Amino acid sequence: MSIHDWEPVIGLEVHAQLLTRSKIFCSCSTAFGAPPNSLVCPVCLGLPGALPALNRSAVEMAIKAGKAFGSAIAERSIWARKNYFYPDLPKGYQISQYELPICKGGAVPVPQPDGSVRKVPLTRIHLEEDAGKNVHGAAGSQVDLNRSGVPLVEIVGEPELRSAEEASEYLKALRLSLMYLGINDGNLEEGSFRCDANVSVRRKGTQKFGTRVELKNINSFRFVRQAIEHEIERQIAAYERGEKVVQETRLFDNEKGETRPMRTKEEANDYRYFPEPDLPPLVVSREWVAKVQVPRLVELHARIVEAAGPEAARRAANVVTGEVARLVNEGALDLSSPRFQPAQIAEVFRLQDAGTLSSTAAKDVLAEVLRTGKPPAQIVQEKGLSQVSDESALEAVVDAVIARSSAEVEKYKSGKKNLLGFFVGQAMKDLKGKGNPGVLNTLFKKRLE
């Protein structure tokens, strides 16, 4: 048997902090980095007698995620208490959702290297509150409860991923989607986007899942790959030695690049979930769901990449999170009935790559395309934005600049090479900014040396 006889099965659980201004059950700020325990009140401190009051904008963001991923959004979902003792959990329970979550099903679109889009199915998305943070130092362990009560969505993916690479691609796509939706800032370092991975391996060709191990504390994309790869290898090695894999939770040690046991199944908490009696069922009307606008940025990104090729993925993302998101937020762009075609954005990329458009001009054309849906070539013509890259057309200008700048030419020839910028600048002035600076650079160098 070898490593190729085994098939890894991976399912990811992502905790994403929602970008609400206030916490999910009180009006305290969700700002990051404030002095410890400065953004707290009786509710998020879990003081005796305090009760939760739901922040509806957190619900709205969960609806947004559900709509974007095509999940079924429950008209009635139930809050539940997850009970366990830990110093960063001030009530001794976390308010979450258990049997009836707000979103069920759906899928995350993951762009593939070949330009196609794979839909990775979701089990559920539910709302819950974040815990505080334990800070361990020389003075002992201290608790900062600023984060206590920050709204989270837990996004549980189906165990449909088959390699560390796939897991990493899925996470990147999910993160970008949430950022496009404007509901998460995608910050892994500050912990606003966190991932746990369930990993098992099985003999290739078998259907039954192997024993599952949960990996925690993975806080970068690099670590996701490392942790999962290490875990897959560890499990295969165990099976090949004829040993069993123990169902347990393991912690990823990013310094050693390996996982180590945290607790076994027997030590696992019995969370004693039960319906939260302090909150009525969460009722989400059809009208509310219909009213929630989902900027269809995920889809748009996929379609731009489809038209422009997979190597344009990052560039497409920049356009979508930049100019497009800005126009959508300003209300100047409605993605449910856009005037432009995603292929037109791909066309702008091509014009820029061909040197026809400077990066500044490309931005202008892009904005115009998004607003009007006119073909990019027409905009370039109308605005006279086309960049002159043809050497023969530029030579005359280069000659004219050299002819009228004899003093600078002398200095350049005696060693002041940084005057090259001056010459290019003069030429650009004559060309009203439409000259290709790269071509001009080469021409001046050739002529003066």
Added chain:
Amino acid sequence: MNPSLLPLGDLSRALDRGEARPSAVLEECLSRTARLDGKVHAFLRLTEGQARAAARASDERRARKEPLSPLDGVPVGLKDLFCQEGVETTAGSRILEGYHPPYDATVVRKLREAGAVLVGKLNMDEFAMGSSTENSAYGPTRNPWDLERTPGGSSGGSAAAVAARFVPGTLGTDTGGSIRQPAALVGCVGMKPTYGRVSRYGVVAFASSLDQVGPFAQDVRGVALLLRAIAGRDPNDQTSSLRPVPDYDADLEKPVGGLTIGVPKEYFGEGLDPAVEKSVRTGIAALEREGCTVKAISLPNSPHAIATYYLVATAEASSNLARYDGIRYGQRAPARGSLLDLYEKTRAAGFGAEVKRRILLGTYALSAGYYDAYYLRAQKVRALIRRDFDQAFAAGVDAVVSPTSPWAAFRLGEKVDDPLAMYLNDIYTVPVNLAGLPGISVPSGFTQAGLPIGMQLIGRPFEEGTLLRLARAAERALALPRRLPLLLERT
């Protein structure tokens, strides 16, 4: 008569007419408390400074004829379960000793806004778990009618303080009978409103789906005035109702003729003291004389209420009490080594036996593998208990009448070592909490030994007004002699 001895409703009128002055009333109350509370132990602590300042402010408003409400200047005591900013709040537990909340419970704020004078915090069974106030970590409260007996519980301090005329009105909480049973045992009026009628924000939680705040007074009118002041929607408690709060006082004297009273056979069965039954039947007869129709009914699932209650209430309590871990507030036991050690030592030292018993019961009921058989099943029975009441109301019953407690006040120590016997105190009151309905206990008479007996009226959801009218009709028709407890007669 000394105005401080008047029932709350009458005191409110005397204040309106300028026949009494808030500061003078308060001083009378404080001096009576100082003289007698050593024997009763109703108060855990007095807030005399704040109370005197509030009374003086009320004097001025009253002098200007600008009272804030009928409660302006009325001394009120609070069960030690209500958070009051800067005032120690222990819930009767060692684990919260020295805890000073940084905020007011909504009902405390509402009482302040009504101009009431908050006098102090009252004794109770630890975390409201108990029926005799013997589970207080700070020693039991005694019944002003017989100091060897209990005033009931868990709001025993709130009941005893009214009976002993320390204050004309108090607030308590009722999770399974903790207002109505002590009201019955000390001979005053006590009401548990519909679940959701009064905000629970700032009230230390015992069982969140059952807890409800309510008032005590010597008279029905006093209870009506207090209820109106504290009821209503609170955005901080999402289980509180949006329904408007009626002026209960305005309709209090309306005749009750034509209303139908249901008498459930299950509430008059085995275990009921004959003296109590006789007294309650007198109360029913009085209502009949007032024009009510009396109808025999059946609430067949009510006998399952105690078992159901001790699953639902303990399950919720096991979770609600998890926050007392010694990390952020309250008492922390000295511990060495692990976090678990800190938790265990703190909770072992901080909680009393009954609280520990209920945390264990509730934790068990919610555990993996037992949840369906216990918690889920209890919720189903709970729905059946509610359905029985709904059917009775649908059949034209306006209120159900029963004894409040199967017996009059029992001796301290009599049941404290027998939890099951203690739990039976609440046999008639617990179904009302499980069904979320309003209930009131109103005095119906005395035993031969001179101990008070209470009659319970149970109403449709949010029909507190009807219940108060019926209770007032019984009060009027029975016209019980205004006896003072022995304790007061001797002084």
